[in-house]
Amino acid sequence: MSESSISLEQVAISLDDRSYDIHIGQSLLGRAETWGGLPKAQTAMIVTNETIAPLYEAVLRSAISPLYKQVHTVVLPDGEAHKDWQTLNLIFDALLSKGCDRKTVLFALGGGVIGDMTGFAAASYMRGVPFVQVPTTLLSQVDSSVGGKTAINHPLGKNMIGAFYQPVRVVCDLDTLKTLPERELSAGLAEVIKYGPIADMDFLAWIEANIGALIAREPAALAHAVQRSCEIKAWVVGQDERESGLRAILNFGHTFGHAIEAGLGFGVWLHGEAVGCGMVMAAELSQRLGKVDAAFVQRLKALIERAGLPVRGPVLSAADNALDYIEHMRLDKKAEAGDIKFVVIAQPGQAAVQGAPDAVVRDVIDACCVDA
Numbered sequence: 015m016s017e018s019s020i021s022l023e024q025v026a027i028s029l030d031d032r033s034y035d036i037h038i039g040q041s042l043l044g045r046a047e048t049w050g051g052l053p054k055a056q057t058a059m060i061v062t063n064e065t066i067a068p069l070y071e072a073v074l075r076s077a078i079s080p081l082y083k084q085v086h087t088v089v090l091p092d093g094e095a096h097k098d099w100q101t102l103n104l105i106f107d108a109l110l111s112k113g114c115d116r117k118t119v120l121f122a123l124g125g126g127v128i129g130d131m132t133g134f135a136a137a138s139y140m141r142g143v144p145f146v147q148v149p150t151t152l153l154s155q156v157d158s159s160v161g162g163k164t165a166i167n168h169p170l171g172k173n174m175i176g177a178f179y180q181p182v183r184v185v186c187d188l189d190t191l192k193t194l195p196e197r198e199l200s201a202g203l204a205e206v207i208k209y210g211p212i213a214d215m216d217f218l219a220w221i222e223a224n225i226g227a228l229i230a231r232e233p234a235a236l237a238h239a240v241q242r243s244c245e246i247k248a249w250v251v252g253q254d255e256r257e258s259g260l261r262a263i264l265n266f267g268h269t270f271g272h273a274i275e276a277g278l279g280f281g282v283w284l285h286g287e288a289v290g291c292g293m294v295m296a297a298e299l300s301q302r303l304g305k306v307d308a309a310f311v312q313r314l315k316a317l318i319e320r321a322g323l324p325v326r327g328p329v330l331s332a333a334d335n336a337l338d339y340i341e342h343m344r345l346d347k348k349a350e351a352g353d354i355k356f357v358v359i360a361q362p363g364q365a366a367v368q369g370a371p372d373a374v375v376r377d378v379i380d381a382c383c384v385d386a
Contacts, residue, residue, distance in 0.1 A: 020234060028252045029180060029255055036184040038240050057119075061135070063128055066124045066125075088108040099175075120145035122145060125151035126154045126157075132147075147160075149185075162251075172272045174347070191236060201285065207314075211363065218317075222317055267291075273330075274288040277338055291323065294314065305360055336376040340354070
C-alpha cells in the first residue's frame with residue numbers, strides 16, 4: 015500500500031464534557047485544518063525537547079501561528095532521567111516569564127516524557143489550562159498521549175506525582191515515526207503488543223503476522239497499529255477514566271517494568287523495553303497462577319523478542335534480586351496497604367488485577383532474570 019493511500023482516521027474518547035478526538039494520519043503537523051476548532055487564546059506555548067525541536071518545532075509553529083498572537087517555545091532536555099521537578103519547573107518558568115494567562119494553550123510536541131510533563135504543567139498552571147498532545151514516538155501515539163495520565167517521576171518510583179487531566183486533542187502524525195531511532199520504535203511496539211493479551215487476540219495475531227512490516231515502518235501497518243491501539247485504549251478509558259477498576263488492565267507488564275526502571279535508574283532502559291520484559295514476567299506469573307498455559311507464555315515471549323525487546327530481566331541486586339524487585343513493586347500505584355497488585359492474563363484476550371504470594375513472585379523473578 016502506498017503512503018498516499020493512508021487516509022485520515024479519527025478515534026473518539028468519550029468522557030462527557032472532557033471528550034476529544036485522536037487524529038491519525040500523515041502530514042498532519044503542517045495542515046491548518048488539523049488545528050481548527052481548538053480553544054481560542056491569545057497565546058500558545060510549544061513544549062518540546064532538544065531532539066525533537068530541530069525536526070518538527072518550526073513546522074508546528076508555522077501551522078498554529080495564524081491562530082495565536084504569540085507562540086512561545088520551551089525546549090527541555092531529552093530523556094526519562096529529566097522527568098522530574100527541576101525540568102517541570104522550566105515549563106512554569108517559561109509560562110510565568112512570558113505572562114501566559116489561563117487561556118494559554120500548551121502543545122506537547124514529543125514522546126511520552128514531554129506529553130506527561132506538559133500535561134501535568136497544564137493541569138497545574140493557574141489550576142488548569144488547555145493542552146494538545148502531539149506525540150512523535152510510537153509509544154506515545156499508541157499509549158501515553160491518550161487518556162489523561164500526567165506525571166513526573168520521583169527517585170523512589172515512576173509517575174508517582176501527577177494528575178488525571180485530559181488533552182483537548184491528540185494529533186498522531188505518522189510521518190514523525192520516520193525519524194524515530196530503532197530502539198525507540200521497538201519500545202513503542204511493546205505497548206502495541208500489550209493490547210492483544212489484555213483485550214484482542216485477533217489483534218495479537220495481526221501483530222504476529224505484520225511485525226516485520228511494523229519494524230520496516232510500512233505506513234499502512236503503522237496506521238493500523240496506532241488506530242487499533244487507540245480504539246482499545248479509548249474503549250477502556252471511556253469506561254474508567256481514573257483507574258478505579260478496568261483501566262488498570264492497561265498496566266499489563268508495568269508492575270514488573272516500573273520496578274526495572276526504578277531499580278536500574280530512570281532512562282537506563284526505555285519504558286517500552288521494561289514493559290516488554292515485564293509482560294514476559296507477568297505472563298509467567300499468570301501461568302504459575304493457573305490462568306494460561308506454557309504455550310501462551312512462549313507465544314508472547316517470542317513476539318516480544320521479534321520486536322527487538324529484552325525478554326530477560328536485569329539483576330537489580332546481587333544480594334537478593336527478587337527482594338529488590340518486590341520492594342520496588344510495593345511502591346507501585348496499584349499496591350494496597352503494601353500488597354502488590356499484578357495485572358495477569360485471566361485467559362487470552364482478557365486481563366484481571368490480583369495479588370500473588372511472595373513465594374510465587376520470587377520464583378517468577380528468579381526464572382525470568384539474567385543469571386538470577
